[in-house]
Amino acid sequence: MKRHLSILGRLSSPALVMTLLITAPAWAVAPLDLGEKMAVAEASVKQANTTSTNENAPIELQIAATKLISARRAWSDRDYLRAEHLAEQAQVDAQVAQIHAESVRSSKAALESQDAARALVEEINRPNIR
Amino acid sequence: MTTRLLTLIALTATLAACTSMPERNSDLDRARGRFNVAQRDAQVETLAPEELKQASTTLDQAQNAWDKGQPKATVDHLSYMTAQRVIIAQETASSRASQAITAGAAAERDKLRLAQRTAEADLARQQLAASEQSNARKTAELAQADATAKQNQARVDYSDARAQALELALKDLNAKKTERGFVITLGDVLFDSGQDRLLPEGAGYMVRLAEAFKRNTSLKASIEGYTDSVGTSTANAELSDRRAKTVMAALMSQGVLADQLNMRGMGENYPAASNDTAAGRQMNRRVEIVFTPNSDVILAR
Numbered sequence: 001m002k003r004h005l006s007i008l009g010r011l012s013s014p015a016l017v018m019t020l021l022i023t024a025p026a027w028a029v030a031p032l033d034l035g036e037k038m039a040v041a042e043a044s045v046k047q048a049n050t051t052s053t054n055e056n057a058p059i060e061l062q063i064a065a066t067k068l069i070s071a072r073r074a075w076s077d078r079d080y081l082r083a084e085h086l087a088e089q090a091q092v093d094a095q096v097a098q099i100h101a102e103s104v105r106s107s108k109a110a111l112e113s114q115d116a117a118r119a120l121v122e123e124i125n126r127p128n129i130r
Numbered sequence: 131m132t133t134r135l136l137t138l139i140a141l142t143a144t145l146a147a148c149t150s151m152p153e154r155n156s157d158l159d160r161a162r163g164r165f166n167v168a169q170r171d172a173q174v175e176t177l178a179p180e181e182l183k184q185a186s187t188t189l190d191q192a193q194n195a196w197d198k199g200q201p202k203a204t205v206d207h208l209s210y211m212t213a214q215r216v217i218i219a220q221e222t223a224s225s226r227a228s229q230a231i232t233a234g235a236a237a238e239r240d241k242l243r244l245a246q247r248t249a250e251a252d253l254a255r256q257q258l259a260a261s262e263q264s265n266a267r268k269t270a271e272l273a274q275a276d277a278t279a280k281q282n283q284a285r286v287d288y289s290d291a292r293a294q295a296l297e298l299a300l301k302d303l304n305a306k307k308t309e310r311g312f313v314i315t316l317g318d319v320l321f322d323s324g325q326d327r328l329l330p331e332g333a334g335y336m337v338r339l340a341e342a343f344k345r346n347t348s349l350k351a352s353i354e355g356y357t358d359s360v361g362t363s364t365a366n367a368e369l370s371d372r373r374a375k376t377v378m379a380a381l382m383s384q385g386v387l388a389d390q391l392n393m394r395g396m397g398e399n400y401p402a403a404s405n406d407t408a409a410g411r412q413m414n415r416r417v418e419i420v421f422t423p424n425s426d427v428i429l430a431r
Contacts, residue, residue: 085207092214096221103221106228113235120239124246 034084038075041068041087041094048094056101064093155202157209158192164216165189174223181219188212292346299342300421303335311421314339315402316377318415326372328380336377339419340384343391350422353378353393356400358411363397371395377417 045068053061071086165185168174174182192208305312320332328336343349355370355377374393382388403410 081201081203085203089207089210089214092211092218096214096217099218099221099225103225103228106225106232110228110231110235113232113239117235117239117242120242124242 031080031084034075034080034087037084037087037091038071041071041090044091044094048098050098050101052105053097053101056104057097060093060097060100064090064097067093155196155205155209157206158196161189161192161209161212161216164213168216168220171220171223173227174219177223177226178219181215181222185212185215185219188215296342296346296349299338299345303339303342305421313421314419316417316419318412320417321373321376321415324369326369326376328376336380337384340381340386343381343386344384347387347390350390352420352422353381353391354418354420355393355395356402356414356416356418357398358414359398359401359405360411367395367397369395370397373417377419 045064048061048064067086067090071083071090074080074083074086077083168182168185188208189212192205192212195208196205300312300314303314305314307313316332316335320329320335321327322329343351353374355372355374357366357370359366371394374395378391378393381391398405398414401410401414402416403413405411405414
């Protein structure tokens, strides 16, 4: 024990500190904002889980949800960098699911309104029976 | 010593990791390719500029990470984020385009409905105006027809009354209805024998006769002088002419218009009776006033 301490004392040179800093893996310490990022991802996926996305963007929603699960696992595995990436991806995936569903809905609405306009024109142009 | 060696190994390993990076990152290339497609899309550039800018920022981060030799996982991650943000930009643009179509179609429908309503209202107004006009015209026509009918009736009434009055007046003047029309015979007794001068006894009668002409300015008559067969026919013709002139002058002196009258001497022609007896000869010496049948239609009855 005593010898070990003496070694540490002897090793406290600038070279050793530098070596430790360089070789320390990025995931060794959880980033300060990882918790926040995880929370944002959780909220985004939850928010994206709507009737509309389930109907119009089920695959995109599934991807986001899977990413979130993977992010949680990476976090518990202390693979923090991967957890951070997966959390960010889950969040953007959730956004994609939502915007895709909205796009599909808007496109349907546009088609319907064009049909309605056409129908109205036809009705107006129909010779009146008076 | 051992530690130093370990440190060296670790350093070398790290450097090796840095220098053995591949020339390109396929994820980054793909992300850039997708971004370029989106950037060239005018719809995305116009309708989702903010989203496109975010994708651009993320792409820069990915490129930066790659340039700085950051781990492949980081570059791949940022590339993935870029690709997703490109999708967000594209979907946002397409969604907004659809919404614009919907809004436009709704506006178009409203415009069409409004135009339809306006057209209907205009048509109704036109029909109302036309019907009012037609009613007004019919009312006017009815009023006109009514007025015309009344006028005609009045004219008929008036001409009936006038015709009756004229007939009465002519009958009062001893006019006889003959096939030539109403004829008044002024006998020899009204003239001096062999003369063309009217006797004063006939003056009152002439006044009444003139009155009938003046009351009916459309009344026209031919004044015809006749004689018996005593004497030369030339003398008789001249006498008959003079007597007819005398009557015409007498009527004109009472105010009868010249165009209502014409005259001629018939001499001893057309005797009304036989010239063999004195009574017959007296009947032949006469002036006849023949009312022109067409001077008043009613007289033709």
